[in-house]
Amino acid sequence: MPRQPLDDIALDTVFREARTHYGFRPEPIDEATLRRLYDLLKWGPTSMNCQPARYVFVVSDEGKSRLMPALSEGNRDKSHDAPVTVIVAIDTRFFEYMPKVFPSSPNARERFAANPEKAGDTAWRNGTLQGAYLILAARMLGLDAGPMSGFDNAMVDEEFFPDGRYKSNFLVNLGVGDPASQRPRGARLAFEEVAEVV
Template identity: 60%
Template sequence: MNAPLNDAALDQLLRSARTFNKFTDRPVDDTTLQQLYDLFKWGPTSMNCQPARIVFVRSAEAKAQLKATLAPGNVDKTMGAPVTAIIAQDTAFFDHLPTQFPVMPTARDMFAGNAGLAADTAFRNSSLQGAYLILAARALGLDAGPMSGFNPAAVNEAFFPDGRFKVNFLVNLGWGDASGNYPRGPRLAFEDVVRIA
């Protein structure tokens, strides 16, 4: 049986963690990005479908492409981040199910024959995987700034022109500079959110 994490770990992952809007200029290297994937990939998805596809935007050329797709309020913080992860979903994720979920031989056909189910599953599970990426980044000592505020069609055209992958959301990654943080927003109370049935 697992023991609860200590307070320092809980603080780093969630309680004291923040959405960062400003980052230091310390680079995020390939080894760290590989470690990040190797950690967050273990987060569960339904039927082990793993629909998330990630582009780590780091080069000047890729940043310029991404900049053109951003809402004005997201430009400076994204251009200042060492890396931005584009969290996308593979619309044909089910092609991998024969190897990723072999316990159900009919799994691929179930999604291939139902576009609505496939789209819902891809969106739901790529969202989960994006959240795992944020937690994994924090576990590795990185800070994260997840966001909407971009033109999805423009991101898809720039980074996924064949149409198979579709952007879900963006996450700026690096070592945060707390001077760019807003005051911590409140959270809803237990009784406002939870019902025990």
Template identity: 55%
Template sequence: MLDDKTLDRLFRGARTHNGWLDKPVSDDQLKAIYDLMKWGPTSANSSPARIVFVRTKEGKEKLKPALSAGNTEKTMTAPVTAIVAYDTQFYEHLPELFPHDQTAKYWFSGEGKEAVSAATAFRNGSLQGAYLMIAARALGFDVGAMSGFDNAKVDEAFFPDGRFKTNFLCNIGYGDHTKLFNRSPRLSFEQACALA
């Protein structure tokens, strides 16, 4: 079992950050985040998440028109903004990712498989986005995930061929703790869970 300090870092004390210290995140650090998060489980090891780490001025300006007013400043000042997307044709990689069953690609591809393929891509890409956040926290970074943006504009700017679809954005860096809101409550076990 992990110690309380680690659990606090990953969950209990972790916060959604809105302000950032002027401290860079290197490309090697982003690779380390990915190299940790990629081990999280997905259906048939499908690994549909595709991530663009936006960290240059040019990249941020390209992203800016898609941001809602309330998310613009915190995103433009974050050292990195991860565009967490998913590959609608993730199944093309299954012969490599799920080699012990070479029929796996056809579970999700072909006529009549569109709904299960879309649901699998979105669900598992979302899981991988959560793994990304936990991996970043585990490596000493703060994160701020958000959905206040225009998906279509992000897709047009960063994924014009239409294969990848944006799920959510996540700022990554070193959070300015003086800009945090008061901690919001969470539902109790009794409110959110049932035993069957």
């Protein structure tokens, strides 16, 4: 039986009224909420169920002090003040989990291990998708998000992933957004500008 579309409240919460936040109220986010967040986002699809994304939830003053030097100057204050900054990374050896997550293809691990270029492309594409699921799941749980580039990936990787297995992709600040921090909403391109039906 076909699923029913979500109502307008849900669509507004996740897309139409949701905004990128540049400032957050000083309300902490507990670990139970972060676990709920992961337990929701993990159901987003990835190719061959490969799930290459890895997450570091930076919440402590000590963790923030390790992260701040890698951020561009314009991102430091907002990340320092956000209750959580998530480092969304990829596991370059995600394929080691393939026997568990995709047992219907018993040689998937070996195929990726033998083809580093394909493994890398798969990890970055699907890890980025999972980072987007994180943003949507956060909005569904009543949190606001501020995704960011603007940092030195090599510095983050050296500080948080010194063994080289994980590679940082992008950052997401999470919390209860401060409406005063929002900027005017940018225009979105029309269907006719970006799509065609063939």
